[in-house]
Amino acid sequence: MGRAPASLATLSDDFFRDRSGDDCLSNDGLFCADWAIRNLERYVDPTLEHALLVLVAVVAGFGIAFGLALLAHRKKWLAPPFLAATGILYTIPSISFFFLLLPLTGRGALTAIIALTAFSLQIIFRNVSTGLANVPLDVREAARGMGMTERQAMWRVEVPLALPEIIAGLRVATVSTVALATLAVFANGGGLGSEIVVGSNITFKTGIIMAGSIAILMALLFDGLLILTGRLLSPWERAAL
Amino acid sequence: MTVPPLAFLGLFGQAWEFVFDGRQAEIGTVRVGGPEQVLDLATTQLEVTLLALGVALLIALPAGVALGHFGRGEFLAVSVGNAGRALPELALIALMAAAIGVGMINLVVALAILGIPPILTNAYVGIRQVDDSVVEAARGMGMGNLAIAGRIELPLAVPTVMGGIRTAAINIVATATIAPLAGILTLGDFILARNVYGDAGVLAGAILVALMALTFEGVLAGLQWKLTPRSLRDGRVS
Amino acid sequence: MPTGTPLALTRVSGTTAERGEDPGSGAASLAYLKASKRYPGAESDAVHELDLDVPAGEICVLVGPSGCGKTTAMRMANRTVEITSGDIEIGGRSVLDRNPSELRREIGYVIQQIGLFPHRTVDQNIATVPRLLDWEEDRIAARTTELLELIGLDPAYGDRYPAQLSGGQQQRIGVARALAVDPPLMLMDEPFGAIDPINRTRLQDEFLRLQERIGKTVLFVTHDVDEAIKMGDRIAVLREGGELAQYATPAELLARPADDFVRDFVGTDRALKRLALIPVSEVELAEPVTVRAGESPAEVMPRIATGSAPHPLLIDDAGRPLGWLDSGQLETGPVPSSAPTPPEPVIETSSTLRDALSALLQAGVSQAPVVDGSGRLAGVISVSAISGFLSAGEDIDLEIPAAARPRG
Numbered sequence: 001m002g003r004a005p006a007s008l009a010t011l012s013d014d015f016f017r018d019r020s021g022d023d024c025l026s027n028d029g030l031f032c033a034d035w036a037i038r039n040l041e042r043y044v045d046p047t048l049e050h051a052l053l054v055l056v057a058v059v060a061g062f063g064i065a066f067g068l069a070l071l072a073h074r075k076k077w078l079a080p081p082f083l084a085a086t087g088i089l090y091t092i093p094s095i096s097f098f099f100l101l102l103p104l105t106g107r108g109a110l111t112a113i114i115a116l117t118a119f120s121l122q123i124i125f126r127n128v129s130t131g132l133a134n135v136p137l138d139v140r141e142a143a144r145g146m147g148m149t150e151r152q153a154m155w156r157v158e159v160p161l162a163l164p165e166i167i168a169g170l171r172v173a174t175v176s177t178v179a180l181a182t183l184a185v186f187a188n189g190g191g192l193g194s195e196i197v198v199g200s201n202i203t204f205k206t207g208i209i210m211a212g213s214i215a216i217l218m219a220l221l222f223d224g225l226l227i228l229t230g231r232l233l234s235p236w237e238r239a240a241l
Numbered sequence: 242m243t244v245p246p247l248a249f250l251g252l253f254g255q256a257w258e259f260v261f262d263g264r265q266a267e268i269g270t271v272r273v274g275g276p277e278q279v280l281d282l283a284t285t286q287l288e289v290t291l292l293a294l295g296v297a298l299l300i301a302l303p304a305g306v307a308l309g310h311f312g313r314g315e316f317l318a319v320s321v322g323n324a325g326r327a328l329p330e331l332a333l334i335a336l337m338a339a340a341i342g343v344g345m346i347n348l349v350v351a352l353a354i355l356g357i358p359p360i361l362t363n364a365y366v367g368i369r370q371v372d373d374s375v376v377e378a379a380r381g382m383g384m385g386n387l388a389i390a391g392r393i394e395l396p397l398a399v400p401t402v403m404g405g406i407r408t409a410a411i412n413i414v415a416t417a418t419i420a421p422l423a424g425i426l427t428l429g430d431f432i433l434a435r436n437v438y439g440d441a442g443v444l445a446g447a448i449l450v451a452l453m454a455l456t457f458e459g460v461l462a463g464l465q466w467k468l469t470p471r472s473l474r475d476g477r478v479s
Numbered sequence: 480m481p482t483g484t485p486l487a488l489t490r491v492s493g494t495t496a497e498r499g500e501d502p503g504s505g506a507a508s509l510a511y512l513k514a515s516k517r518y519p520g521a522e523s524d525a526v527h528e529l530d531l532d533v534p535a536g537e538i539c540v541l542v543g544p545s546g547c548g549k550t551t552a553m554r555m556a557n558r559t560v561e562i563t564s565g566d567i568e569i570g571g572r573s574v575l576d577r578n579p580s581e582l583r584r585e586i587g588y589v590i591q592q593i594g595l596f597p598h599r600t601v602d603q604n605i606a607t608v609p610r611l612l613d614w615e616e617d618r619i620a621a622r623t624t625e626l627l628e629l630i631g632l633d634p635a636y637g638d639r640y641p642a643q644l645s646g647g648q649q650q651r652i653g654v655a656r657a658l659a660v661d662p663p664l665m666l667m668d669e670p671f672g673a674i675d676p677i678n679r680t681r682l683q684d685e686f687l688r689l690q691e692r693i694g695k696t697v698l699f700v701t702h703d704v705d706e707a708i709k710m711g712d713r714i715a716v717l718r719e720g721g722e723l724a725q726y727a728t729p730a731e732l733l734a735r736p737a738d739d740f741v742r743d744f745v746g747t748d749r750a751l752k753r754l755a756l757i758p759v760s761e762v763e764l765a766e767p768v769t770v771r772a773g774e775s776p777a778e779v780m781p782r783i784a785t786g787s788a789p790h791p792l793l794i795d796d797a798g799r800p801l802g803w804l805d806s807g808q809l810e811t812g813p814v815p816s817s818a819p820t821p822p823e824p825v826i827e828t829s830s831t832l833r834d835a836l837s838a839l840l841q842a843g844v845s846q847a848p849v850v851d852g853s854g855r856l857a858g859v860i861s862v863s864a865i866s867g868f869l870s871a872g873e874d875i876d877l878e879i880p881a882a883a884r885p886r887g
Contacts, residue, residue, distance in 0.1 A: 030340060096446075100447045139594045139597070142595070143596070145554075147580050147584030147585075182329040185331075203338075205336060236640045
């Protein structure tokens with residue numbers, strides 16, 4: 001049946017540069033706080049790598065998906081094929097994506113980023129489309145009737161009003177991408193995943209908990225920042241009531 | 242390094258062989274790959290996915306529908322959804338294996354945990370969004386809570402609810418791929434154990450996993466189409 | 480004429496100046512020249528060869544049943560609906576002559592649901608077209624303040640968002656926004672339709688007051704014939720299929736409906752509606768016999784003998800009516816200082832004939848004294864005088880602009 005995952009013993013000694021909290025470690029405790037506190041700095045690089053992966057992927061994903069949604073808004077017939085295409089990219093598991101890209105981009109951060117970007121496309125596309133579609137008809141009519149060109153109406157009226165929905169989509173995309181980026185380790189892309197799967201070892205519970213917790217915190221942080229940005233950019237939503 | 246385009250084709254060719262013929266393993270003289278092994282691993286992945294999805298549905302669907310019907314627990318439903326999205330699957334699987342141990346049951350539980358949030362949240366939102374006046378009318382005709390939920394609200398909420406189920410399914414299939422880390426061998430093993438299966442195996446695994454995920458999604462999409470009441474069918478961004 | 484010339488300049492050399500009106504009034508004439516609209520694949524025209532002339536500075540109301548094409552016809556003027564055949568001229572210049580977006584920036588546009596931009600403040604909403612035309616900030620700020628004052632809103636409201644305002648306030652801001660660049664033409668599609676009746680009347684009156692000050696050319700669409708009669712200098716009644724059934728002033732429409740359709744549409748109380756348009760001052764009032772306190776029978780009796788009114792009216796030194804007397808009383812002694820029958824109802828010259836008739840009927844009297852603004856007697860009005868006025872059709876030639884008509 002299964003191959004037992006490598007045991008703690010296989011982790012080399014120099015993994016544990018600092019053997020403080022020795023008892024906890026040798027007893028294979030669930031969470032060795034002492035060790036964690038003294039070794040915080042080993043998580044700095046992976047965290048930064050992770051954040052970078054997420055940021056690049058979300059920004060790229062937003063850029064592409066937003067453009068697609070604008071196109072589909074102008075030419076309705078583009079919506080179903082775009083939806084289908086982004087849907088396929090969303091459905092394919094990232095891990096599989098990494099290795100489908102293998103012959104093209106090999107291993108590394110780029111592969112991870114491409115896969116993560118592809119994943120975020122559908123979410124953002126959907127939300128931008130819905131946001132634009134939800135702009136009230138009378139507002140659109142007033143804008144055109146007063147003499148705005150299509151482009152002016154789009155950027156001065158429709159996009160700002162679609163902002164809340166767009167931000168909502170970005171939030172979902174970002175949080176999901178933070179969680180997903182832990183898999184980047186399998187594409188040699190770095191990130192917090194490398195502290196979960198150390199080499200081929202996944203038994204160091206403290207490490208797993210640390211890395212996982214940092215990822216969750218990062219997700220919450222980005223989510224909060226997006227909420228704030230949304231509030232800043234839409235003062236009229238707060239004014240009502 | 243070989244010229245990428247040719248190697249590209251070559252690798253795909255090798256992957257094809259891997260699936261249908263099997264090949265020599267990288268280590269030792271065992272033959273790996275081939276239809277039986279592929280089927281075996283695929284079946285395991287499918288079993289695990291279906292079991293986990295089933296458990297998640299059993300728990301999350303009634304809960305979500307109930308909360309939505311009575312209009313309670315919005316904070317819970319939404320927070321569970323957000324939290325679920327933020328949970329790194331890799332950490333969950335790894336921790337489960339390391340802390341609790343390997344085994345089918347543990348795996349199914351972990352996967353079910355991943356599937357619950359989207360189903361719960363979407364069921365809640367979908368039911369809540371059903372027009373109040375429709376529910377009022379049904380109540381006025383003498384329908385009880387269960388009848389209203391089952392015969393009125395749920396059918397009208399199909400797109401949203403199924404959306405949640407499809408998301409859950411995608412999450413579970415994707416995570417089942419890395420189940421080999423927890424000792425249960427699924428198609429992901431081809432991807433993760435390159436030292437055994439070689440690059441050809443890795444690519445083959447990637448393709449097979451993608452196909453499985455797409456097929457699953459396709460089936461669910463078809464199911465959604467069938468379940469959506471005719472009148473709601475057109476004009477949705479779904 | 481160079482294509483970049485804005486409409487405003489065109490009007491100076493066009494109809495308005497020819498008619499001797501002040502070019503600074505900022506209004507252009509509007510003409511539909513057999514304009515039609517047929518949607519692709521439709522069996523019949525939505526608007527069929529509409530042909531009418533709206534002189535500068537007048538309010539023309541397009542009215543008709545639902546689906547008659549009135550809104551479509553209005554929207555052809557700013558090309559939000561494209562003309563299929565025929566033409567429309569504003570200030571003598573075809574609307575097809577220029578780019579639609581440019582055209583629209585010079586036409587005020589008010590729609591039923593207003594369409595204020597929720598994400599912009601009141602000030603920013605009003606500043607929309609000025610910004611599109613690249614006005615300087617100071618000019619925009621000054622104009623915004625001016626407009627808020629014009630519509631009766633405290634400039635402090637400028638920083639609010641539409642969601643923070645009442646429906647009536649939003650409507651007024653919609654109008655202000657349309658007036659921002661002082662366009663020579665305004666298009667208004669059921670602008671007061673979504674408001675409750677009380678506020679609707681108020682808004683209508685306010686708009687007419689505004690029109691008195693600014694005198695724009697307005698094309699106004701409504702399905703409510705009473706609103707049409709109140710607001711219009713001219714009314715165009717459209718029947719289904721976008722055909723013009725009648726184009727006339729309100730008085731003429733009410734007195735001489737062109738056919739059964741128009742007659743039905745206008746309603747069976749046409750006569751009363753006509754009366755609502757005319758102030759009492761326009762009618763020739765009867766002269767009663769007036770007497771003052773203390774006058775002797777010798778002074779009074781000759782007047783009674785030659786007068787046509789049956790009862791003398793007692794007035795005070797200022798000429799205000801105090802009451803009706805019986806002529807029999809006056810034969811024997813001097814005129815008393817008070818009268819047995821009170822003068823009520825006393826009707827002002829500024830009231831409508833309809834209100835006058837209503838007062839007469841309510842009190843059950845056949846005639847009543849009419850006073851001017853200071854309370855002095857101007858004459859006497861009677862039910863028969865009013866109906867005589869109607870049947871003679873004297874109101875038809877009166878042509879009182881909507882903005883100057885008596886208001887409730």
